Amino acid sequence: MSDWIEIGSLDEIPRQGARVVKTGSGNIGIFRTLDDEVFALRDHCPHKGGPLSQGIVHGARVTCPLHNWNIELATGQAVAPDEGCAARFETKVEGGTVYLQLSGD
């Protein structure tokens, strides 16, 4: 189990929006839904690698800005009938601060 990494304040991520965490092995999108749930996905659409963090967040999904694939934020799975998966990462929010765990699955 790897450690929780402090990302920043929840306020810095817009509601129904996302911010990017840069890592040595590519970007991770940190998404915040309307009801303040926070999710993290590899910022790479399973379709053609579009930056999911730049998409429109609705419900617990994000729509890729390149070709409109819908991705479930909780699982990283593409919404049927599209097929594919973006790696997901664990997140938690404590005292208004967002934390991320880098061991993706």
Place this chain on the structure above:
Amino acid sequence: MKEKLVLIGNGMAGVRTLEELLKLAPDAYDITVFGAEPHVNYNRILLSPVLAGEKTISDIVLNDREWYASNGITLHTGKKVVDVNRARREVIAEDGTIAPYDRLLIATGSTPFIIPVPGHELEGVIGFRDIQDVDTMLDAAKHGRHAVVIGGGLLGLEAANGLQIQGMDVTVVHLMDTLMERQLDPESGRMLQKSLEEKGLKFLMATQTEAILGKEHVEAVRFKDGPEIPADIVVMAAGIRPNIELGKKIGLHCERGIVVNDTMQTFDPRVYAVGECVQHRGMTYGLVAPLFEQAKVCANHLARYGIGRYAGSVTSTKLKVTGVDLFSAGDFVGDADSEEIVLKDASLGVYKKILLKENKIQGAVMYGDTVDGAWYFQLMRDGTDVSGFRDSLMFGQAHLGDSGHGGQNAAATMGDEMEVCGCNGVCKGEIVKAITTKGLFTIEEVRAHTKASASCGSCTGLVEQILASTVGDYSATPKKKALCGCCEYTHDEVRKGIVEHRLTSHQAVREFFEWETPDGCASCRPALNFYLLAAWPREFQDDPQSRFINERAHANIQKDGTYSVVPRMWGGITTPHELRAIADVADKYAVKTVKVTGGQRIDLFGIKKEDLPDVWADLNAAGMVSGHAYGKSLRTVKTCVGSEWCRFGTQDSTGLGIQLEQMTWGSWTPHKFKMAVSGCPRNCAEATIKDFGVVCVDSGYELHVGGNGGIHVRATDLLARVATEEEAKEYCGAFMQLYREEGHYLERTAPWIERVGLNYVRERIVDDGEGRKSLYQRFLESQAVFQYDPWAKEVAASDRRRAYFPIKQVG
């Protein structure tokens, strides 16, 4: 304890309802299905190709036993339901099986109408309805020679065609003097008969059957006035009747069918009915699309979502006889007020008739060339005013405008490897495979599974044709196109509601129109954002999170996630000073490509998101503002040099272009909006393929609207001629405002004008001077709010700059 749902009738409509229900509420019911046939659910429409030997029974199975098992459905095949005790809520089958229910769904379909002539009960006299009938016909073809088909309608001709392919000598007997009189006018009916005769079928027209002769098995058929012909099999295809035997017996209110309301409920609230057995608003249906629409509504109510009403269907017909191309939809007979457009070329075997009433298509019959059937059908369903292109209507969609991507071949003649959807690279074979293996029936399903026609949509007609020729029967229900999957309402209804009920926020709209999702989807959010700001420029608080990334980042996202930046160049005029600043930006931020655009601007590619504010600051410092090359907004005004330099120039086209751009920049529109001003009719600025184009002439200015250089090239329509620049600007502002107020989000001016008709636009802009002035005034009022440089605003807001950077760098 789960509630129990029993389905009587294992056919297409009933099982489709279950499929829809399982999608919505997979665990709502314990489901039991009774089917009178010994088979699983199969595609009844494709029995004709099975009879013709083009498909096998296993090809047309829709759901195998595994599907029933994996969805926990108890399936009783070969068990006819003979009674229902509605008081005890029990279904009783012929073999004594009893199944209790909380909700009952009846989908008993229809039965062939057997004409009660003497001998109709002999062996070898059958209808054409199920697999057993097909088996009987195939068997007859092995042992006998002569087949008689009674009925020259769709079903009869398909049966006759199949029997003939199986080697029989087939005579079609028809009471009327032309074939398929319910779908074809006499002209096309005779053409059909001729081509079927060439294939070897025989016809006895205007002939009444008097008796079927034989001891146990049929031997011959005798007609009124005496003559007889030999027959080893007689297929009765004189129509179908809703199968209401059970419905009547158990006391449900029936007329021609089991009567249902708009939620597919019978007079017993626990009992629903769908498919061919029902009668809805006085209509019964025998085609697949209406049944599926009913299934969707019924499933919604069974799942207790309580929304969705079935409002009836418009249907079209296509005959599934290989080598005969035939299409018919709507009313093609007409009355005193209707007008016909007819094209007939007997030696090519082409006949087309379009029936119009008040410039709207009422019906169409096509024979030999049915490429545009789907298009006419759509125009008919949508009630499109065709006056603007009536002169070329007959020549099809490809002839709309000047040229473009429209020239398609008939779907049936295409090879499997031919590309249908150029955007997503989908070939015909893939579409056909998806339709057959996944059991798809609607254009939406094909789009979802294959992506064909999911991007630009220009191949929609072709995909619909492939669907029609693969599924065999394709008819869409009238499109009341909902804004998106989140709501029930159309673009127009939502727009109207926003204005009439003073809805000034996303939340207010979603609550008022009972959105099914808490915060919409990627389709409706940008649409609502636009509708709100167009209706309430001052009151509405713009929501960046509801805008597509390009409008949020004020730059165009590229495939690698970087952005491209286009500064505004008024009327396409620039200076050495601006060019130096652009060159400096390109050096400083390592711009990978510098490209001159079609709209006379310079595009800088490969800029990282975090560099955007600095790039903008540098461009602002040189006096340049955002070019809005990323927005559903005024893009560019392209000009030629005009009278200032050109020896042919009649007016100052560059000067007018700059004025128009300075008036309209920063305005949001339903889709991108492009303009051009040409200095003379040579039209070097290509103004006649723009949303608003000005062609200068010696006496003033020609104003053209609704052009498009995209998927379907569409030349503009001439809106008006005016004498002064001031008038040109007023017309321009008024036209943009009308489009802003009434266009659907993501609808360019070209399809908008085709939808509402050029006459309408002329009435509002040209004929109604007061109206034009007030539209122009509203445009200027809105510009007072929205005409600002978003780049400068972002650069000035130092607290916003962080948003362009990663929130954190790890490792």
